[in-house]
Amino acid sequence: MASSLLAIVLVISSTRGHHYVFSYPPDPQRKQSHKQSEPTSSENVYGIAWRQQQHQQQNEQQQQHHDSHSQFEGRDSIFGIDTGFLADALAPKSPLRDRKFQMTIDDLTFVGHPISLTADDHQQQAQQQPSQQKKWQSNDDGNGHRRTSKGSNPAVDDSHSSSHITQFHVVFVISPPDLELNNQVDILYDHIIKRYTTALRYEQLRCEYVKREADKVLAIKEEATNHGTPYSQVMLSILAESSLARDIKHIFTSLSSNSIAHVIVNDFIDLSLQLPVVGNQQKLSMMLQYPGATNPVNESVASIYVGAYEYDKYPVLCPYHTLLLLEDPEEVLKSMPLDSNPTLVQLVQILTPTQNLQELHLLLDCSLAQIYRLAAHLIYWRKAKLIHPIHARNVYAISPVAKMENFKELEADFKSHVPGLDLPTLLSELSSTRPLYMITPSKELRQQYCVAIMYLLRFDLVIQLHMYLVLLPIPKEVSPTSTSDDQLGSSPTDDWLKRFASDKAPREVADLFQRLVPYLNGRHPMDEIVFREGITRKQLSLVLKYYADYIVTLYHYAN
Amino acid sequence: MEFQGFPRIHSIFFAVFDNDKGPVVQHQVPEGTIVPHSPETDPSSSNGLNDALFCTKPIIDFEAISEYIITKEQLNGRLVSVCNNNYKVMGVPVCITDHVRYKLLRTKYRFNLCFVFERDAETSSYEPIVQKMATVLEVLERESDFLTGDTTNSGAVTIQNVIEQLLEDLNSYCECQIPINDSNTINLKLFPTYPNPTSVQNYHVPVCTVDLSSMMSINWDITLCKIINHINGISSVRKIADKANVKIEWARQSIEHLLYYGCIILIDIYQFSNIYSIKPEVMQLLDEKSGLQEECIDYVTLPEHSPPTISQLFKLYCGLQHGITLKSLITNNREQAENIDLRRLITFGVIKGLIYRVYKYPMLVNLTTAASVSAETLPSNVINQNTGGPLDSQLLSFLDGNHHYDEICTELRCSPKELDEQLGYTTNVDSVTKQLAGLDSNEAGDTVSVDSRAVLGDSINNSNGSMDLWAVRFVFR
Structure with missing residues (x-):
């Protein structure tokens, strides 16, 4: 998703016409897929050949264009499209306003939510305008440079501030891969566009914020045009002058780097924007699928056990889970607003990945449900992830999807967090x-290894291999009686199970075994069994010892 | 991603620029779906979509979108789509300039043949169709005034006939053939759009999911024909290219084609030194209803042997763990695996997503600084402390931790065993690394490094500069 966002454009309409205010980045480029640059390009061979060729031609044209006007690229055209034309195209007629807007030109899709400022708003604006204009001028007074330049060119000032704004439109330009368009448009619209546009609309109605900022930018641009200033330089002064431009830049860079954008619109509306990871990420199993494999079984099984359910892809919180902060606690606390929930602050302060949520809720003296809510909040905003408490008896392995491309950087960062160990050797x-304790060379180093694992879990470099238990179907010859339901798959009668159990082990162990049978279906990690049944690991291993022939232990990542 | 079928076309309309009225809809099917101005009944009302299926109610307010249909110069010849509340309109605006023929039209004839879909429809497959229709109509108009000519001549095909047949045939048969005149026929066919395949690597092993040789025809690509007989689920792409005597790039490209159309699955090279690990999906094997059990037993039983039980197979799969090679799995379960084709067991598990391969990535480490080496700063002459011998310079560039054994062995055409020897991988390498792990923290480690430095003392002096100690680490992921 992040990589298919190409630009954010601001367009306004006033009584004087449609204006292309600016875009960030100022001169956006199509993403060159790495495949295309290869000599043995195979991109053109599939069903989409004609389109690819067309893009290449366009890119070439654009390239030529680029060479001749590089200084002003982005001012007069972006992606080879005239900005004046875009201003018209992105200012739709009233039936398409105040709703989701979507237009595609070849590979570029423009998504937004044009806001029309109705007659009622105009009156409001008219009332507010005198005071606003005063403020705007007083602001200007503080900036001597701007004032003098404006004074020399009063017509510019006049032409932009005296007109009514009738529509504004923040447009996101994306170029997603085939078949991903609808999904990406929806996610972007729901989580970013709707919210940011609503905030801007509020500020525009409250104090003409968008108009003021647009006027500023347009004035800078016009002045620069008169002086022939290169556009890259113009963009710098736009960013310096306009908080709206800075916000849009911040949103663009945050989304491009797949992180959270935090903006305070007009210093008034606090807004956190992100394309949520929770619920949208692929499961590990899907990522590990071999190219070409479709795995129909997978889906049918999923629908039987889980059902198609809105929160299907969301993690399930359990008392034996814990949270691992993805940043240092000080960083997390810093990013929280001043009036945030005191329990949340407390939770972040006392959180250690070795204590589970059950223990934490006792420590914090609040309900488990409340802890869940706080945990979900931290996970949604990517401050924490859900793990099983880190312990030296756990088994960890390197994640099959670990990102090791920037290993050098990673290594240096690791060194600063865990000075005693070197990463390649640990890996x-x-x-x-x-289990981890068998890998640690000495008891003294155990703590250090746990810290290292914590670091590696944070960056998804390692995964925990959980232990699961499966009771195999018991063959006939071992069955104490030869009743018809002697296959464990078809849930044997209690009586039968009892006899089988007591045949194999002393009574206490046999009783415990019977209690554990419901968990022996490969779907409950050992942590869960121990937690739910309130037994010790020793007791569990005793059961495993006596019924070793019938119980299989599995180690794999949690799905 | 499975192919979901083609979306339904809700309407097709033909718009032109009229000198007096501006953009207008000249023809449309079904009649009444496109209205010039906002219809009295709001098309966004909740039952708008249902009614549209019978095509009695207007679905598009042409006025609102006309600027994207008959557009300025900028968009001519480009695929433009725009959405209203419930529908997506897709077309390619065309403009033909001819001072003589279009004198009455201000020398320009502008038109656009537009297709209407539901807003969320996956319309990728229609894009080539829309584009082609624009080109065809433009050519027909240039050649024979098809669009602007006299339509009173009964019997001649008109644009109205064309769009009626387009809508009917594409929705019902996914293809259509429209004879226009003696020399022109429009032929269209919808093809499903699949996601682009991942790039094929030399070390991938293709496995057929269909009987390719029976589908092959004389018209197929010559490289494809050559390689198809060598796809056996065992040979890597490199080996296939060698055996078929074709260029490796061409072989890769052919395999990518087959992958795009879902004819093959790419798996890893089967070797006894391989390590696999189970996925949670392995539990599906115990699900009697999935049909996986019979399929698995059928597939893995050795010929003329009694079929294994599902418990037996399940136990074998669960024996696949980090740190356990296939070789040791076989040695530990010789009796269990008697009647089983182990290669097929692994292939089945991999294809069905029950298990995944854990690759071995060698990584060159500077013992002196206890840091890895990036590809840019590779030293030229490296003595590997694991073996005490020098490392082959060809090999060095592969040791940045991002290349696994399959890749290196395929590129350098060597066996994993040879590579193990060269890199100094031993099965008890764990114990060696364990000592070295505490290098900077415990004293024993220090003495080790001091010792080895002492041994190499001479060479340090000779090469007038710092001589670092190197070793290869093995990361399994």
């Missing part, structure tokens, strides 16, 4: 299904 030690 090479996590090569087998053994």
Whole structure:
């Protein structure tokens, strides 16, 4: 998603016509897919060949264009499209206003929510205008440079501030891969466009914010045009002058780097924007699918057990889980507003990934449900992730989807967090299904290894391999009686199970075994079994010892 | 992603620029779906979509979108789509300039043949169709005044006939053939759009999901024909290219084609030194209703052997863990695996998503600074502390931790065993690394490094500069 966002454009309409205010980046470029640059390009060979060729031609044209006007690229045209034309196209007629706007030109899709400022708003504006204009001028007084330049060119000032604004439109330009368009448009619209536009509309109605900022930008641009200033330089002064431009830049860079954008619109409306990761990320199993494999079984099974459900892809919180902060606690606290929930602040302060949520809720003296809510909040805003408490008896392995491309950087960062260990060696030690304490060279180093694992979990470099138990179907010859339902898959009668259990082990163990049977279906990690049944790991291993022939232990990541 | 079928066309209309009225809709099917101004009944009302299926109610307010249909110069010849509340209109605006023929039209004839879909329809497959229709109509108009000519001549095909047939045939048969005149026929066919395939690597092993040789015809690409007989689920792309005697790039490209159309699945190279790990999906094997059990037993039983039980297979799969090679799995389960084709067991698990391969990535580490090496700062002459011998310079560039054994072995045409020897991988390498792990923290480690430095003392002096100690680490992921 992040990589298909190409630009954010602001367009306004006033009584004097449609204006292309600016775009960020000032001179956006199409993303060159790395495949295309390869000599053995194979992009053109599939069903979309004609389109690809067309894009290439356009890119070439654009390239030529670019060479001749590079200084003003982005001012007069973006993506080879005239900005004056775009201003018209992105200012739709009233039936398409105040709703989701979507237009595609070849590979570029423009998504936004044009806001029309109705007659009622005009009156409001008219009432507010005198005071606003005064403020605007007083602002200007503080900036001697601007004032003098404006004074020399009073017509510019006049032409922009005296007209009514009738419409404004923040447009996001995306170029997603085939078949992903609808999904990306929806996510972008729901989580970013709607919210940011609503905030801007509020500020425009309250104090003409959008108009003021647009006027500023247009004035700077006009002045620069008269002086022949290169556009890159113009953009710098636009960003220096206009908080709206800075916000749009911030939103663009945050979304491009797949992080959270925090803006305070006009110093008044606090807004956190992100394309949520929770609920949209692919499951590990899907990422590990081999190219070409469709795996129909997978889907049918999922629909049987989980059902098609809105929060299907959201993690399930359990008392035996814990939170791992993805940033240092000080950083997390810093990013929270001053009036944030005191329990949340407390939680962030006392959080350690070795204590589970059950223990934390006792420490914090609030309900478990409340802890869940806070945990969900932290996870949604990417401050924490859900893990099982880190412990030396857990098994960790390197994540099959670990990103190691920038290994050098990673290594240096690791060194600063865990000075005693070196990363390549640690990673090479996590090569087998053994608990962490067996890998640690000495007891003294155990704490350090746990810290290292914490770091690696944070960056998805390692995964925990959970232990699951499966009770195999018991063959006939071992069955104490030869009743018809001697296959465990078809849930044997209690009586039968009892006899089977007591045949194999002393009574206490047999009783415990019977209690555990519902968990022996490969869907409950050991942590859960121990937590729910309130037993010790020793007791569990005793059961495993006596029924070793019938219980299989599995180690794999949690789905 | 599975193909979901083609979206339904709700309407097709033909718009032109009229000198007096501006953009107007000249023809449309079904009649009444496109209205010049806002219809009295709001098309966005909740039952708008349902009614549209019978095409009695207006669905598009042409006035609102006309600027995207008959557009300025800028968009001519480009695929433009625009959405209203419930529908997406897709077209290619065309403008033909001819001072003589279009004298009455201010020398320009502007038109656009537009297709209407539901807003959320996945319309990728229609894009080539819309584009082609624009080109065809433009050519027909240039050649024979098809669009502006006299339509009173009964019997001649008109644009109204064309769009009626387009809507009917594309919705019903996904293809259509419209004879226009003696020399022109419009032929259209919808093709499903699949996501672009991942790029094929030399070390990938293609497995057929259909019987390719039976589908092959004389008209197929010559490289494809050559390689198809060598796709056996065992040979890597490199090996296939070698055996078929074709260029490796062409082989890769052919395989990508097959992958795009879902004829093959790419898996890893089967070797006894491989390590696999189970996925949570392995539990599906115990689901009696999925049909996976019979399929698996059928696939993995050795010929003329009694079929294994599902418990037996399940246990074998669960034996696949980090740190356990196939070789040791076989040695530990010799009796269990007697009647089983292990290669097929692994292939089945991989294809069905029950297990995944854990690759071995060698990584060159500077023991002196205890840091990895990036590709840019590679030293030229490296003594590998694992073996005490020098490392092949060809090999060095692969040791940045981003290349796994399959890749290196395929590129350098060597066996994993040879690579193990060269890099100094031993099965008890764990114990060696364990000592070295505490290098900077415990004293024993320090003495180790001091010792080895002492041994190499001479060479340090000779090469007038700092001589670093190197070793290869193995990361499994």
